[in-house]
Amino acid sequence: MKRHGFLKAPCAVSPFDFSPSRYIVLDNGLRALLISDYSGPAASEDEEEDGEEEEEEEEEEEGDESGDETEDESEEDDEDDGYDEDDDEGKKKKGNSAAALCVGVGSFSDPSDLPGLAHFLEHMVFMGSEKYPSENGFDAFLKKHGGSDNASTDCERTVFQFDVQRKSFKEALDRWAQFFICPLMIRDAIDREVEAVDSEYQLAKPSDSHRKEMLFGSLAKPGHPMGKFCWGNAQTLKQEPQKKKINVYKRLRAFWKKHYSAHYMTLAVQHLKTYLLHNLAKPDFSNLLDPFDTPAFNKLYRVVPVRKVHALNITWALPPQEKYYRVKPLHYISWLIGHEGTGSILSLLRKKCWALALFGGNSETGFDQNTTYSIFSISITLTDEGFQNFYQVTHLVFQYLKMLQTLGPQQRIYEEIQKIEANEFHYQEQIDPIEYVEDICENMQLFPKDDFLTGDQLMFEYSPDVISAALSLLTPEKANLMLLSPEHEGQCPLREKWFGTQYTVEGLFLLPFYIPSYLPSFPTLISSFTLLSSFLSLAHICCLALSFYLACQFYCLDFYYYYSFLLTTPPSLSLIHSSFYFSVVLFDLLVNILGHNLAEPAYEAEVAQLEYKLTAGEHGLVIKVKGFNHKLPLLFHLIIDHLADFSASPDVFSMFAEQLKKTYFNILIKPEKLGKDVRLLILEHSRWSMVEKYQALMAGLTSAELMEFSQNFRAELYAEGLVQGNFSSAESKQFLQYITEKLQFSKLPTEVPVMFRVVELPLKQHICKVKSLNKGDANSEVTVYYQSGLKALREHTLMELLVVSAEVFCLIISIRSVVPPTEYHVYPTCRNTSGVLGFSVTVETQATKFNTELVELKIEEFLASFGEKLNTLTEEAFNTQVTALVKLKECEDTHLGEEVDRNWGEVVTQQFVFDRLNREIEALKQMTRDELVSWFHEHRGQNSRKLSMHVVGFGAEENDEQAGGDECRQEDLSGSTYGEVSKLTFLHPSPKMAGAEAIMDIHAFTKGLPLFPYHKILG
Incomplete structure (x- = not known):
């Protein structure tokens, strides 16, 4: 198809954005923005066009489905621990090419008799195409080539996006485009995808933000689309249509034909060399204004x-x-x-x-x-x-x-905000291509082409x-x-x-009020953006360590630094102190109140685009500051000053003690958090569980105890940090010098480990089943964990390859054949638990549909089948998987923060293997197919160390009457749905798990077990 309107986009861009873009309109009406990605090493024409041959039959046979995922709500995110030593599942995907398509239709267009149809279509459109009929071939192709995809349905827009390694982008784009040109939307997939939509709905039900939205939407005028049930579930897409004899498949096809027109679509593509696939009145709700002009609203x-x-x-x-x-x-x-x-x-x-x-x-x-x-x-x-x-x-x-x-x-205030936003835009770091094109394709629906890149960020007038x-x-x-x-x-x-x-x-009860006469003042903005002209390479990082033997017996105060030609500058400092009874709770309180004390004096720094974060890590306080180097030391000094002069009035202490109880509670009622907490309580010696922390807090603490703890904490410390970015060596030393001079601490009397010792599991299967602590939540989680032991970097990399192989061999599809609604909530994981390796498979499901023991049995059936498939793995297929993982690890960082996080992980665990990625790549290139197969069977045999962790939700499949379901009897409203979180409820396994030994008392189980020595995963 011919292109027309081929224009060079006049869009404003950041001075540090070296990616030219072009705007075109196809004859069919589709509008596209093509962004050339010059951020990484250029690939040759041959590499782009003549990539290795793919085994298409195998891909389409073994593909799995990633689908779309419900976004986590920020208000419910829990504080991390500074560095996650357990889950080792993140994969670098930077430097990929990406594309995103926005369709100008969403849930507002749902028919009144089929709520959730737009969301359902988002799922169904990926069930194969005429050119590529395999239902899951696209997902398999992406997994083989280091890619991912996602989709989301909003009120008036639906967005689809994917990314993949550059050399495979052309074929991936063609496969992806076919979903919008001629999707199959096969009838046989209807029931399965309805269950997938229903599963997302069930997972969203315990979310307060989603619940508030649905309640708020119900206040709209009758007939307004705000009152629609946009999620969809089995009731609206299957059960009720069957009763009303509605042909869902026919209506789905009609909805797609009407709304998925090129005229409604905008496309954004970011690639090394941009090219495009060759390949009705838009829904208008603007006449439905004032949806909440109703008596029910002002209440x-x-x-x-x-x-x-x-x-x-x-x-x-x-x-x-x-x-x-x-x-x-x-x-x-x-x-x-x-x-x-x-x-x-x-x-x-x-x-x-x-x-x-x-x-x-x-x-x-x-x-x-x-x-x-x-x-x-x-x-x-x-x-x-x-x-x-x-x-x-x-x-x-x-x-x-x-x-x-x-x-x-106030024009003065507006211009201050305007300048802040302009600085943030012009000096922003790059983001992942897949996130970038997702934003841009939506902007193309909202703004004229001159403002595609800036319309959502800048304040113009x-x-x-x-x-x-x-x-x-x-x-x-x-x-x-x-x-x-x-x-x-x-x-x-x-x-x-x-x-x-x-x-x-x-009704509202409102009193008269007086008018104050003040406005908040704004700080002096960052004015210096000068970059230092020279830089030190990471290869020199170890020999540039600065040691000050003032405070502890080993690695006393080492600040590792190098600086990069980038603007963000995140130094990090970890203050480590040994634990004693109640100290972990007092430590959490100290960090929370320290943040409270800093909130007002540090806010001006935040307005001026500096950032800081305080985290109560597993082994100490983690302080991270980030921003333009011009004023960053002042923010760092402010934090250390408040730590040195820490205080907490009885009122503030009481306020945060009550809030911390709620925080612990809110973590424990999430099945995934509870499962991780209990699993690590079993594996890591001397760990305090969240339940135990909650019990300690409920027992009562005082502000006097907190002040005594804070004095002891500051008296003896071990400090270690990382300064990275636009700082000279002299400036890096000043961070170190300030903390030693200000805190005046002594060395610790004994060496403090930075990791837990890990329990060596017996050579048999153990199962720990605990009941969910939220009586209104049907969601369950099953994790099957196989412990490997103390291994080196090569074995860790081999285990990563095993996880990639599990994904390629359609782990999710195989389980989905017996547990249909979970295809988006099953994942294999490479585990690094305080230096002890293992791998696991986790499945999230609902107790209204499946019993956790059935889910585990099906996981085991899959793993047995997976082992058989590994036995028949060809050398060519093995090499393809190795190459894909190598490419992932070779992708360049898009911004300094990614490199800092990786280096900080080395510092905080005291491993200091700063070239770990390069070593892993070399190890991968030397691996053989036989090693992979042997590794899997060695850990899956009769002598495997297996731990099954079940968090059991409330529902009929777990013998809970009406719990977690949609119905609730009126008399039940007076009873608590929160449950008791001060203790765990252990469940006995049924005869179906006869081969497993039940864990009913964690401390009794771990008491006599041997412990692995402290271990670092080195080369």
Whole structure:
């Protein structure tokens, strides 16, 4: 097909973006932006075009399905430990080519009698094409060539994206394009993909953010698409259509034909050499304005959350704001509302011990912003006292808004924000190609071509009228209040239809308020962007270690540094202290309160684009700072100063002790977190489990104990750090010198290990089954773990190759044949547990559909089948897998943070193998097929060390009546759904697991077992 309108895009780009782009429009109406990727080493024409021959038959036979995944909600993310020593499943995929396609249709277009059809079509469109009929051939092709794919359905848009190694991009693009040209959407896949959609819905049900969205959408006017059930499930896509004799397949085909037209599509491609595949009225909801102009909106909704949290959400539904993207009025307002410095709402609420966090604005998702309305919301995390005074909190917010309305827009503030956003855009680091093209293809649906690359980031023009118009609508009379608290349990007789959220409704009680007369001030912005002209290579890193034998017996204070021709500069410092009874809980409190003490003084640094993070790691405090080197030392000094002068008033201590109880609870009610916590409690000696930490906190601690702990912590330390980026060696030394001079600590009396010792499992199978701690959650998780032992870098790399082989040999498809709804939630993993290697297979399912023991038996059936397939693996297929893994490891880093994270992992574990990737590549090139096969059978034989970890959800398949289901009897509303998290409930396995020995008491089981010595995975 001929191209026309072939233009050089006049889009604005960052000075550090060396990727020229071209905008074209095809004859069929598809609009495309082609981005040439010059970020990595150029591939030759021959490498691009004449890549190795693929065994297409084998791929299409053995393909597996990655599908789309539900995005984790940021509000529920738990703090990491600074460095994850257990899960070793991340793979480098940087430097790949990528493409993304955005279709201008989403869940708003669902027929009223088939809720979730747009989401269902997103799944079905990938069930093979006329040119490539294998149902899962595309996913197998991507796995063989270091790629991945994903898709997501929003209210008015659906996005598909993939990435793959550059040399395979041309074929991958052709395979991918065929899904949109002539998809098969085979009938036989209907039931299976309905189950996949239903599984996503079941996994989303325990999410408070999704539950709030569904409840909020239900307040819209009757007939407005906001009230639709966009997820879809087995009820809406299978059971009800069968009752109504609706032909789902026929309706699916008609929906695809009507909406998946090239005129609605925008395509973004990032590749070394850009080329394109050759290959109706768009849905319009703009006449359905003011969807929430109803009596039900301006009310107080008391809601029972899944997590233990007190939260106040104040929300306004405004006219659509997308057309004002050049002004971004909501962004301006959100900066002022969300300010955390002196004079801000949050500053005052923190002083009163009423709130811990406040966020305001519009997320720009389809739910928050579409052609019918734009949301502006303020979310406040309340303390126990703040919950009791939530109306006073609300009044403070309304006072502040009234002040902003009275003062009107401030050009000085707008220009400060404008400059900050411009700096962030012009000096931003590269992101993964797949993320970049996903953003761009959506921008192409929203903005004119001049603003494809900048429309969602820059503030172009100040318009006080536009800002005032939006600001004037943020009044108490137009607000919706949603108050979430576990205190509401048993008091909320109403229930949202799809997610079962319990709530009640009442009128608002608003008092008159005075108008304050202050606005938060903004800091001096970063003005120096000078780069140092020379750099030291990573190869020299070890010989440049700076040792100060002041504080401990080994590796006293070593700062490893090199600097790179990049702008971000993240030094990291780990402060390690030995543990004693209750100290792990006191340590968590110390880190949380330290963050609280820093919040206001450090906020100006955050506004000026500096970042910091404090983490209570497994073995010490991790401090990470990142940003432009011009002011970064000042931020680092501020953190160390507050650590040196740490204090906690009784009120602040009490506030954070109560909050930490909720944090522990919210971690434990997630099946995946509970499963990991229990599994590591079995494997790692002297580890404190989250349950034990919760018990210690419930037993009672005092602020005096915390202050004593903080003094002891600062008195004896071991410090180790990494400075990397735009710093000279002299500047790197200054970081080290400041902490030693400021903290004045002594060396530790004994050497402190940086890893746990690991239990050596017996040569037999053991199973540990625990009941989920959330009575309302049907989700279960099964992990089958095989322990290998103390191995070197070569064996670790061999195990990575085994995991890649498991993926290529369609692990997910094989299990899906007996557990259909789980194809997107099954994964093999290479495990590095404190230096002890192993591999595992994890399956997430629901107790309303499958018993965990059945799932484990099917995993074992698969592994047996996989072993047989390995026996017949050809040398050519083996070499293909090795090459794919080598290419993944050879991909260049797109930004400094990736290299820093890798180097920091070496420092914090004291392994210091900074060229680990190169060593792994060399090891891969020397491996043989026989080694791989022998390795698998050696660990799968009768003498294997196997641990099965089951977290059992609530549902009929686990003999729980009505638990976790959609129905709930009225009399059950008065009972708690939270469950008791201060102890674990161990379950006996059934006779089906007769070959396994049950673990009913973890400490009794591990007490007599031998321990592996401390071990580092070196070359």
